[in-house]
Amino acid sequence: MKHLSKVLFATLFVLGFSVAQAQDENNPWAIGVGVNAVDYFSAGEDQGPLGSYFQEFFNVEDHWNILPSISRISVGRYIGNGFSATAVGTINQIDRIGDVEVGDLAYYGIDGMLSYSLRNVLNGPGGWADPYVGIGGGYTWLEESNNAALPDNFSNDDGDLGTVGVGTGNVTAGLNFWISENLAINAASTYKHVFEDAYGAQHFQHSLGVVFTFGGKDTDGDGIYDDQDECPETPGLAEFNGCPDTDSDGIEDRKDDCPNVAGTAEFNGCPDTDGDGIPDPKDDCPTVAGIQALNGCPDADGDGIKDSEDNCPNEAGPASNNGCPFEDKDGDGVLDKDDQCPDVAGTVANNGCPEVTVEVMNELNEYSRTILFDLNKSTIRSESFETLQNIADIMSEYPTAKFHIEGHTDSQGSEAYNEKLSRERAASVRTYLTTKGVAANKLTSEGYGELRPIATNKTAAGRQQNRRVEIKLEKDRK
Known part of the structure; x- marks a missing residue:
């Protein structure tokens, strides 16, 4: 002891x-x-x-x-x-x-x-x-x-x-x-x-x-002591004095413009996925080889417009025509670049689209006046379906035209009832036409009841004429 x-x-x-x-x-x-x-x-x-x-x-x-x-x-x-x-x-x-x-x-x-x-x-x-x-x-x-x-x-x-x-x-x-x-x-x-x-x-x-x-201090635990570690709070590698290389591309993060994606020294650590010589961060089209002038995007037709913004990537055309050559496919005198209806011949005044003529409107109304409804109802009778199909076909020929559908009645019954019935019948025609391919935004409808007769209501023949559906161009309606 x-x-x-x-x-x-x-x-x-x-x-x-x-x-x-x-x-x-x-x-x-x-x-x-x-x-x-x-x-x-x-x-x-x-x-x-x-x-x-x-x-x-x-x-x-x-x-x-x-x-x-x-x-x-x-x-x-x-x-x-x-x-x-x-x-x-x-x-x-x-x-x-x-x-x-x-x-x-x-x-x-x-x-x-x-x-x-x-x-x-x-x-x-x-x-x-x-x-x-x-x-x-x-x-x-x-x-x-x-x-x-x-x-x-x-x-x-x-x-x-x-x-x-x-x-x-x-x-x-x-x-x-x-x-x-x-x-x-x-x-x-x-x-x-x-x-x-x-x-x-x-x-x-x-x-x-x-x-x-x-007793040495190694804050980030990477085996490199703080006084020798240039990145003491981030684990790194001895070859980079304690600084990290997150993407393992041999370029330390501090000098790597793309520290999370492996790249090359040529591009300061960034990749060039499409191999066009433009690093991905500066390449607007990093997965498709392109040219320097368009920030790495391709221009297949060489018209100076990158393919992604070129409406005609395989045909050279000016930027004013979105990369397409000036054409007039429908031959109506309006170049396709200005033609709102490039596949249908129209008029210059109507931006290349066909104009609805008086004759066409007369034809539409000849059909519309024959539309039949169930008694005191807005339900369209089946024998009028063919007539409505013809109306839809004509309207489809005029892509930019807008039509107004009017419902009218005779003077029998109360004014309020007649207005309601005419409005519902006009709406019923509009709805049916949309099911046949006419765009809804091309159609409006309204009912006018007994207010706009085209014949006398004192005779059966006159009242028959007054019970009708009319079609007008939206721009012409009053």
Whole structure:
């Protein structure tokens, strides 16, 4: 338990320090574990059983005291400009001091060190070899056990044997061999100079272990530390200094005009789907090869009008005629570009459409006056269906003409009743004609009752003439 308490004390002391070797701003913290060896002989100044400085420095078998287990722990933090501060705790078992066998003495050490990395000086940033030097100080204890005694020149203040402790001044030389970004194999030798001759002796302490660095800030988690990441809040790639290439086209998003669609360097990361040499964002027709003059759209007939806006894409024509050549297919003297009825001969006055003549209107009314309805109803009798079909056929020959259908009655019955009946009969004729292909917007209807007689209502023959349907041109109605 006595040994354990000292180990715990050393560990807590180490964890209270900040330090590491050859770490940097990206990974400022470091933890190291390993084994240590203590050699009194090679630093003995030719005293008694001790040799001179560096004598038999590598005589591991005869002079090194090694505890075959984890016996060294360090914690450190990078300070800046190559400097680090390190705290180290060690334990060991001393069975020889120089050439003297001492049995089994417990060794404890707590040390602090300021070190300077030569990594950048010798091989530049990122080199695997990282030598360093350091200075510092610490405190070392030796403690008797049941089967060992301290040498005569080791004593406490009372002159009694037992446990002695002494402060030391330390000089260190070491090497970190970096096998990955965060992991290194560490080897070091520290010369510990005892300040009080009465307690202990100068010695070397060698160590071998591993160092793990950590603590770098990587906000976006892309493995590239923020201070080297040009896009620290967006995951990216090392080849672009931490910036993303969303579409994986080899062009980083910051320089990619189309970051979400794979493209080529020629077009700053944008694609040219139709291969016409015009990138898609500037191509009004990105899926069809076209020409530069029309922003990537084709012009099959070469008339300078892109096909999508050319009414005659395979025949050259002027823009004033929507890309079509000037024609007069119906031969009515009105060019197709101005002809509202290009497939039917008409008149210039009626914009190329046929005009309804008086003769045509007379023909329509000859038919309309023969339309029969059920008694006192607006229902058209079936024997009038053929007549109505003839009316529809004539109206269809005049695409731009609009017709007004009038309903009339004789004077029998009340005026209100006659007006209602005439209106319903006119509407019934209009509805029927729309079912035969006449556009509804070409037809209007109204009922005039007994107000517009064309014969006397005093005779049966006159009343028969007054019960009628008439058709007029909309423009001529009064």
